[in-house]
Amino acid sequence: MSVGGLLVAVLQQVIDGVFLGLFYAIVASGLALIFGVMDIINFAHGDLVMISAYFVWLISTYLNIDPLLSMLLVLPVLFVLGLAIQKGLINPVLGKEPLIQIAVTVGLGFVLQNIALGYFKAEPRGYPNPVFSEGLSIGPFVIYESKLLSAAVSVLVLFLLDQFLSRTKLGLAMRAVTDDRSSAMLMGINVERVYLLTFAVGMVLVGVASGLWMEMGQVWPYLGTSFSLVSWVAVALAGLGSIRGLAVSAVIIGIAESMGSLISPSVKMAVVYLIFFFILWFKPRGFFAKR
Amino acid sequence: MLTRSTLLSIALFQAALLAVGFLVSGNNYYMLLLTQVALFAAFVAAWNIIGGLTGQLDLASSAYMALGGIVTSLLWMRLGLPPVVGVWAGGAVAAGLAVLIGIPTFRFGVREVWYALMTASLVVILNNLFRYFMGPWDFYLPNKWGWLYLRPRTYFELFIIVDVVLLAVILVNIYISGSKIGYYLRNIKEDELVSEAIGVDTRLYKLIALAIYSFITGAAGFLQVVIYSSFSYRLFDAGLAISIAIMGIIGGLGSISGAIAAAMVFRALGEYLRSTLGGVIPGLDLLLYGVALIVVGILKPEGLAGLFNQLRRWWRK
Amino acid sequence: MTKRFGGVVALNDVTLSVGRGEIVGLIGPNGSGKTTLFNCITGVYKPDKGRVFFMGRDITGLQPHEVAKLGIARTWQKVRPFRNLTVLEAVTTGALLRTDSVEEARKTAVEVLELIGLPREEWGRLGSEITLMEHKLVDLARALATGPKLLLLDEIAAGLRPHEQERLAEVIKKVWSDRGLTLVVVEHVMRFVMSLSKRVVVLHEGRVIAEGPPEEVASNPRVIEAYLGIKPV
Numbered sequence: 082m083s084v085g086g087l088l089v090a091v092l093q094q095v096i097d098g099v100f101l102g103l104f105y106a107i108v109a110s111g112l113a114l115i116f117g118v119m120d121i122i123n124f125a126h127g128d129l130v131m132i133s134a135y136f137v138w139l140i141s142t143y144l145n146i147d148p149l150l151s152m153l154l155v156l157p158v159l160f161v162l163g164l165a166i167q168k169g170l171i172n173p174v175l176g177k178e179p180l181i182q183i184a185v186t187v188g189l190g191f192v193l194q195n196i197a198l199g200y201f202k203a204e205p206r207g208y209p210n211p212v213f214s215e216g217l218s219i220g221p222f223v224i225y226e227s228k229l230l231s232a233a234v235s236v237l238v239l240f241l242l243d244q245f246l247s248r249t250k251l252g253l254a255m256r257a258v259t260d261d262r263s264s265a266m267l268m269g270i271n272v273e274r275v276y277l278l279t280f281a282v283g284m285v286l287v288g289v290a291s292g293l294w295m296e297m298g299q300v301w302p303y304l305g306t307s308f309s310l311v312s313w314v315a316v317a318l319a320g321l322g323s324i325r326g327l328a329v330s331a332v333i334i335g336i337a338e339s340m341g342s343l344i345s346p347s348v349k350m351a352v353v354y355l356i357f358f359f360i361l362w363f364k365p366r367g368f369f370a371k372r
Numbered sequence: 373m374l375t376r377s378t379l380l381s382i383a384l385f386q387a388a389l390l391a392v393g394f395l396v397s398g399n400n401y402y403m404l405l406l407t408q409v410a411l412f413a414a415f416v417a418a419w420n421i422i423g424g425l426t427g428q429l430d431l432a433s434s435a436y437m438a439l440g441g442i443v444t445s446l447l448w449m450r451l452g453l454p455p456v457v458g459v460w461a462g463g464a465v466a467a468g469l470a471v472l473i474g475i476p477t478f479r480f481g482v483r484e485v486w487y488a489l490m491t492a493s494l495v496v497i498l499n500n501l502f503r504y505f506m507g508p509w510d511f512y513l514p515n516k517w518g519w520l521y522l523r524p525r526t527y528f529e530l531f532i533i534v535d536v537v538l539l540a541v542i543l544v545n546i547y548i549s550g551s552k553i554g555y556y557l558r559n560i561k562e563d564e565l566v567s568e569a570i571g572v573d574t575r576l577y578k579l580i581a582l583a584i585y586s587f588i589t590g591a592a593g594f595l596q597v598v599i600y601s602s603f604s605y606r607l608f609d610a611g612l613a614i615s616i617a618i619m620g621i622i623g624g625l626g627s628i629s630g631a632i633a634a635a636m637v638f639r640a641l642g643e644y645l646r647s648t649l650g651g652v653i654p655g656l657d658l659l660l661y662g663v664a665l666i667v668v669g670i671l672k673p674e675g676l677a678g679l680f681n682q683l684r685r686w687w688r689k
Numbered sequence: 690m691t692k693r694f695g696g697v698v699a700l701n702d703v704t705l706s707v708g709r710g711e712i713v714g715l716i717g718p719n720g721s722g723k724t725t726l727f728n729c730i731t732g733v734y735k736p737d738k739g740r741v742f743f744m745g746r747d748i749t750g751l752q753p754h755e756v757a758k759l760g761i762a763r764t765w766q767k768v769r770p771f772r773n774l775t776v777l778e779a780v781t782t783g784a785l786l787r788t789d790s791v792e793e794a795r796k797t798a799v800e801v802l803e804l805i806g807l808p809r810e811e812w813g814r815l816g817s818e819i820t821l822m823e824h825k826l827v828d829l830a831r832a833l834a835t836g837p838k839l840l841l842l843d844e845i846a847a848g849l850r851p852h853e854q855e856r857l858a859e860v861i862k863k864v865w866s867d868r869g870l871t872l873v874v875v876e877h878v879m880r881f882v883m884s885l886s887k888r889v890v891v892l893h894e895g896r897v898i899a900e901g902p903p904e905e906v907a908s909n910p911r912v913i914e915a916y917l918g919i920k921p922v
Contacts, residue, residue: 122485124492173670179484180429181673184621187431187488188665191614195655195662202654302655306610310493317486347504354497361476361486480752552789555782562771569731570835571757571786 089221094339100228102335103235104293106328108308109315110242111286117259117321118279121171122183125190127308129284132193133159133291134300135201141208141295148208149230152292156285163284167277175276190305197302207299231293238289243324255279259321307350311338314357374546381629382542386535393531403527404599407534409639411595414538416619416635417628418592420545421585423617424626425554426578427561429484432473432491433589433616435498436466438607440590441597442502448521449514455522459591466590467583478578480568492610499608510602523598530598537592538632544584545628557581558626611658618665624677634676638664690739692725699725700736701895705873707839712865712872714882714903717892718916723875724766726892727841731763732756743839757786762837764828766844766875771816776807776827779816783834798834804867805830805860822853826860833864842874846881854881861885883907891915 112126133155140151170189174182216223246252254275257265266272290308294300311334318330334353341352389410396402415433422430440462447453447461473494477487517525524530548554556577559567564574597603619638623630642657649656668675692700700722707713715723728734730741732753740749748756771779777798784794784801802812807826811819819827825845832840842861846854858881865872876882882889883903891899891906893915899906906912 122488124488170666170670177669177673178427180427180625181621181669183429183485183488184617185666185669187429187492187614188618188662188669191611191618191662192659192666194611195659198655199653199659306492306496310489310496313485313489345504347500350493350500351497354493357490357493358473358476361482361490550791552785552791552794555778555785555791555794558774558778559771559782562774563769565733566765566769566771567782568733568753569757569763570783570831571754572782573752573754 090343091340093222094343095336096222096224097228098336098339099332100232100335101339102332103232103239103328104290104297105308105311105315105335106239106331107235107286107293108290109312109327109331110239110324111283111290112312113316113319113321113327114242114255114286115280115283116316118255119171119175119276121175122179122186123171124183124186124309125193125305126287126312127305127310128190128193129287129305130291130294130308131197131300131302131305133284133288134295134304135197135206137291137295138206138208138300147212148295149212149234149292151295152288155292156288159284159288160281163281164277166284167280171280172276190309194302194305201302203302205299205301208295225297227297231297234289234293238286239324239328242286246324251275251278307353310350310357311353314353314360317357317360374550378546382539385632386539389535393528393535397528397531400527403531405640405643407527407531408599409636409643410531410534410538411592411599412616412619412639413632413635414534414541414592415589415616416623416631417538417541417545418585418588419616419620420623420626420628420631421548421557421588422578422581423620424623424628424631425545425548425561426557426581427484427625428478428578428582429488429617430491430582430585431488431610431613431617432470432494434607434609434613435491435495436470436586436589437593437596437612438502438603438609439469439498439593440466441593441595441607442603443590444594445511445513445597445603449511454520455594456520459522459594462594463587463589463591466593467587470582470586471579474579474582475575478575478582480564480574492613495608495610495613499605499610502608503605506605508605510604512602513597522594530595534595537595541588541592542628542632544588548581548584549628553577553580561626615658615661618661622664622668622675624675624679627675627677630675630677630680690729690736690741692722692729692734692736698895700729702739703892703895703897704739705890705897707871707873709838709871710869711888712874712886714886714889715873715875715892716877716879716882716889716906719877720894721892721915722895723892724843727763727843727873727875730756730841731761757835757837760836760838761841762832762835762839763841764825764832764843764845766847768821768824768828768848770824774816775813776816776819776823777802777812779827780830780834783831784836786835794834797836798830801830801834804864805833821848822857825849825857829860829864833868837870839871839873842872842876844875844877846876846878854878857881858884879907 108130112123115121115123136155136158137148137151140154141148170185174185214227216225246256254265254270257268257270258272258275262272315327315331315334318333319326334356337352337356338349341349393406396406415437419430419433422428440459443465444455444458444462447458448455473490477490513523517523522533524533556567556572559572560574560577567574619635620631622638623632623634638661642660645657645660672678690700691698691702703722703726705726717723725734729736732751732755735750740747742748743759743761748759777795780798780802781791781794784797788794805826807823807830811823829845846857849857862885864870874882874885886903889901889903889906890897891912898915899909899912
């Protein structure tokens with residue numbers, strides 16, 4: 082392959098990586114919000130995206146509409162689901178030791194995976210005719226409309242989230258609880274309600290992510306595993322506290338993963354894992370306990 | 373801490389297990405199933421060292437199992453090294469990888485979620501890597517039989533080998549429990565900060581527990597390959613790793629009898645589900661494990677062992 | 690030394706010296722930096738500026754377990770329960786710092802528990818089953834079992850009733866003379882500190898504002914002002 086050809090291939094991956102990264106930012110934002118506010122370690126985050134993606138697929142297939150539209154219909158369902166999961170699963174384990182917390186969410190993820198496996202079987206499902214499926218040619222690069230749209234939606238949602246957290250009452254309450262739970266309580270913030278709503282908002286973000294994903298690709302029962310890993314790595318890289326920081330790390334991960342796929346598609350998760358490993362070795366600041 | 377009552381319990385357990393073994397030795401399906409259940413229990417008992425005693429949520433059991441098993445198999449297939457020697461290498465490789473991941477992750481102050489994440493991802497990554505480098509095919513063990521290759525001619529003899537391993541893991545657990553290492557590990561599980569303050573190098577001891585557990589799992593991994601008579605990338609099974617951890621938790625973290633009881637009961641139940649409804653609803657057995665974990669986590673985190681203790685105390689009143 | 694957390698300067702150029710065999714009191718209102726100081730000494734935090742010397746050796750930045758091995762032990766302000774361990778197990782674990790044999794460690798633990806005066810019936814109880822006072826005693830015993838030369842007591846009297854405090858003070862004095870220890874006692878409860886220590890250091894907002902014998906410090910106007918509201922001796 083010529084140098085020019087190689088350069089084009091690499092840059093193509095960078096572009097795709099940016100799109101992928103922006104998508105990952107949405108996925109990770111739900112996790113970061115929940116982890117930051119509630120200090121709960123949710124291992125099932127990716128699997129929640131997966132289940133949501135199946136919802137989107139079901140609605141798209143039955144009503145024969147584009148996944149992005151189905152997504153809008155799915156969001157309220159997820160909000161309610163979020164309230165239910167928080168009350169039923171998360172709340173009971175909030176005070177308990179971290180291992181039990183993690184274990185319960187691992188159990189949740191495991192259950193979701195196997196429900197999906199049992200009900201939908203293992204073959205990937207996708208919506209065959211999304212509205213935006215064309216690939217635009219810009220110079221030597223190919224940019225898919227769906228990816229472009231997904232990136233645009235991601236940026237919009239991230240911006241809205243940022244505004245929500247810095248300007249609305251609920252958003253500020255969430256940030257106060259993230260910083261210092263006891264002080265927040267003393268200031269009159271109903272922490273339990275904040276927890277409930279945080280999880281629900283987190284699930285809405287999960288819904289958005291799933292809609293975007295179904296616009297671009299397919300869903301299968303084990304889709305969630307890689308999403309979980311990427312979300313946590315993004316949180317590890319960025320630390321908690323800023324949406325911007327999270328978006329940047331997610332994009333970095335997206336680019337790294339895309340570059341990895343130049344070597345081989347199977348290897349790209351290994352690249353993400355290696356990033357994680359190296360962050361842990363050299364710059365573990367995001368990993369340490371809040372003390 | 374090998375007390376008389378402990379020795380008695382072990383003897384009873386072994387007697388019961390061997391009795392069942394004799395009973396089913398005529399039926400190949402049940403013999404192999406019993407062997408698989410016993411091996412699964414051995415993996416759970418090994419996991420108890422890192423999960424139950426030390427309180428670290430390790431989700432990579434199947435990665436170490438597969439890695440050890442495959443290394444042993446390859447040493448046999450490519451270099452002619454008999455597995456009876458090769459399993460030591462397999463265990464060492466698995467332990468080496470485990471410790472490599474543990475060194476940065478077990479630093480004092482690093483939150484437990486990162487270890488769970490690293491280990492959960494390890495299985496998936498190795499699965500992908502193995503598939504990439506070795507291909508998607510099944511690799512069959514050579515047609516050689518005998519105790520030298522840890523591959524006896526009869527299923528009953530294989531069951532005996534697995535039982536010996538299970539017994540060995542139980543004894544290792546008991547020995548560690550009563551030693552200085554055990555005291556330190558329990559303290560780490562209870563409170564890391566205090567442990568450091570009373571002079572425990574928490575990272576070192578976590579690594580020791582990890583090395584012991586991963587070595588055993590890696591070495592015994594070959595027996596899993598023997599049961600399948602082959603190996604492939606699918607041996608790196610995330611669902612299996614999670615299942616093993618689940619059993620350790622349901623049994624009651626730290627209780628070796630709880631872990632083994634949970635492992636055997638659920639694995640047998642799971643097999644039943646798989647054989648009856650598995651064709652129609654795949655993953656039903658795993659679904660059962662997941663639900664059980666959630667129920668235990670929310671309602672009774674002390675697990676089966678905790679339940680048993682409560683019953684005992686209630687009976688004494 | 691100096692220690693910052695983000696924008697907050699928890700310790701601002703604090704110097705503390707302790708002579709062998711002394712009992713030094715360290716007092717100051719909440720948030721004055723007492724626990725931070727302990728944490729810097731024991732290696733839980735690393736000071737941004739300054740050094741820690743112990744018996745002539747620079748121990749700044751050592752890991753907590755290394756500091757413990759060198760002979761510094763501590764008790765905890767916020768009770769850290771050992772819910773699933775028995776009293777004897779907890780103290781034995783402390784004693785394992787100086788021996789590899791569980792048998793020997795247990796003997797040491799028994800010795801220490803007897804010295805502290807915790808009744809034998811309590812030794813088999815789990816951490817989740819004992820009272821606050823017993824907890825403090827076990828905490829002390831566990832720290833002692835590690836065979837320290839310097840013992841840091843972080844608000845050990847907190848939450849105890851006056852007669853319990855008196856008993857604790859007696860135990861501490863006994864332990865101090867029996868083992869030839871050096872003590873630094875952080876306290877909020879004035880009476881406790883004054884009865885134990887010969888020399889008192891006062892911290893306020895991360896700085897040392899007074900130092901000297903207890904009676905002098907207690908009547909120091911700056912100290913009274915800093916405390917505003919605490920009951921004097």
